[in-house]
Amino acid sequence: MEIIIVLVVASLCVALVFLGLFIWAVKTGQYDDDYSPSVRILFDQQEEKRKSNNKIQNLSKTGKQAKA
């Protein structure tokens, strides 16, 4: 039965590791902002500058067509 005490201590240590990870996450600011990362991941990366610029033009054209 004494093995249970060893098990309990071991499981506590594992839990402590996770607690440590949580504290680390808080300290490094991972809980600071729960909105922008979700948006940031959707942003297009570089390189398609031209494309996006063309899109402005197209958007306005389609907008005009919709109005007409």
Added chain:
Amino acid sequence: MSKTCYHCGSPSQSWVRHDDKDFCCDGCVMVYDILKDNDMGAYYDIEKAPGIRNKKAPIDYYDYLDQEDIKRSVLDFHDGNISRIKLYVPAIHCSSCIWLIENMHRLHKGVISSTVNFNRREAAITFNEDELKLSELMGLLASINYKPHIKTEEQKKTAKRSKRLLVKLGVAGFLFGNVMLLSFPDYLSDDIALNPEIIAWFKWISVLLSIPAMFFSGNEYFITAWKNIKRGIVSIDMPIALGIIAIFVRSLFEIATDNGSGYLDSLTGLVFFLLIGKWYQAKTYEALSFDNDYSSYFPLGITRIANNKEEIVPISELQTGDKIQVRNGEIIPADAKLLSLGASIDYSFITGESVPVRKEKEELIYAGGRVIGNALLLEVEKKAETGYLAELWKERSDAEEQESMISNTLNVVSKYFTIAIILISTLTGIYWSLYDSSKAVMAFTSVLIIACPCALALSVPFAFGHAGRILGKNHFYLKLTAIIEKLTKVDAVVFDKTGTLTDPDHFEVQFEGAELDQYTQSIVKSLAYQSRHPLSRALVKHLEKVGTFDVLDFKEVEGAGVEAMVMNQYIQMGSAQFVGARSDAKNQSAQVYIKLDDKVLGFYTIKNYYRPNWQSMVKTVQEFTEVHILSGDNDAEQGVLNEIVNHKDRIHFYQTPKDKQSYVSQLKKQGKTVMMVGDGLNDVGALKEAQVGIAVADDVHQFSPSSDAIISASELMHLPKFIRFSRSALKIVYVAIIISFLYNVVGLSFAVSGRLSPLFAAILMPLSSVSVVVFTSISVMLSGRRKGL
């Protein structure tokens, strides 16, 4: 669908056509061009019309930031030429904003990286100082209408505090879970019980785990309880702290004497639940918080002239007698004497009146005025912190601020609650010591344990927190959730007229007389263009379609009118007396007569443009409270207002900021709970003085005067609805308090009779907390939905 600006999405009456798109103003076109030139069109892909319209566009100078010691105090990190700064950018409001600010390196190669913290409206920017000076960085952000602000100390502190709370919550959760598992064997029936030796081990591990729960996670309850005792205040923290101590001591005693299993799972659970409540409160506070005082309007530094040398010094270092130079568009930071020959000062910032005031040499100029025209030389009379503006803005004392944090009802309830608990526990202890002394200590501590007002402490933060969020969604932003409670008690509402009930950017203009042809209109507009009087500006806006001519011999007679030569014609514009016309209308002050070459052509009637539905709003408010109206303007609108407000003596004109403030304090002396609704800095004194100060802002992203709440101008008509909603939120709090009392009565009846078992406590305490939280959250949500919020 109506047309909206491609950049900012606001509707407009005049359109600027540019690049095949419609814009509301040149400011928006400018930003659009900057973005387009830098291939940053994606800004418009992410959200529709994400831009911010910068209506007022005051010129700001950031030069002072390049001063070495100022720079060092604001930079977060500085190594060689690489610097990092965290700026507060209140204009951040959507995902396009995040994209734009995080792609600043495309606008200027001096920017190395930038990261947005959306919740805090904060941008952390790393930049290369060799290529981009700090002042230029600020200017760059301002040029795309994301006006940056240096973070205040208070903002920095709040960020740290919320992190610490999260760590505490995590630790408490960890301890709670483990202690609960460890106390499990206690609850098993005897047939499958573990070896008692092992159980003893478990208990001692639990004791070890409870110590950080008390002294790390729950330490604030002891600290505040102790502080309040010292100040002679009974607060909810006291029974909580007492309960925690009672549980721990009792459990320790039981475990040490092997006399029972203790209540340590309840203890850690209690701390965990209480911290959840605290965390939610902090989160609401962060979501709602807006921090601004007059100093955020002011530059941090100013040009001081000493020994014929210009130097930039922080405003806080200004001394009486210093000579300072203030340039066009800058704000005068301290009460000062004018040394230059003469100056025009725009006090719209303070008084709301947008006509610039003429000041002569040697005259005293109050802080807060914006310089128009040439740079001025001034001699400081009073330090910035002791000047007129600072006086208006006097910060509330710390104690007052702290008290307003906590709900008043909760304070009163917990006061009686604490006294009752201490009484009951003592009586129980006495009773048992007479009849069965072995049970006395146990019964005494049982009462303290079960009475620990966890549910009570959670009811208010959750009810008001939800209500605050619902109001925030409807563009009514509260500084503190406790303001909801104050809202319900309001029995006098004071409205400022100009800018609050009326829309400062619109006027109703009508011409009476033979209609003017386009040529004459152009002449009128040319003259009006020269003057900064609000009536002239209203005319310019009204005549926006026609062109202008050159103006010669322009003369402005204060309080009367303007005159000049335009296209070889002599034109006069102003009051009836000024042009020599006879007037029979009652309210002359809002009429502008036009006289062209000795012939009076007629007059323009310029009326304030009231916000839509203002009448029904004021009338609804009047149904349950009295309404007062104060105006800094002349009494031209008396007639309109008399129809709405029941008592004529509650409408006052020609009110200075100080008048408004003393009017509010007068009402307070009559025992009224006053709500002040105002817009400009001219109302700041009154907003502070009133129990509830609400600032009306056309654009809530922009800074507005310090107040308890900010309401978006377009939502002002819903004010009665908001008040009613806060009343039902308070009722929900009352019900929640009753529910938690019921739990307490049940628990106490067990505790008093000496039959409280650890298992019962372990079930009852979380159950009461969770049910109160669920009840308040759901009922506040439902009530909001029923009220159409």
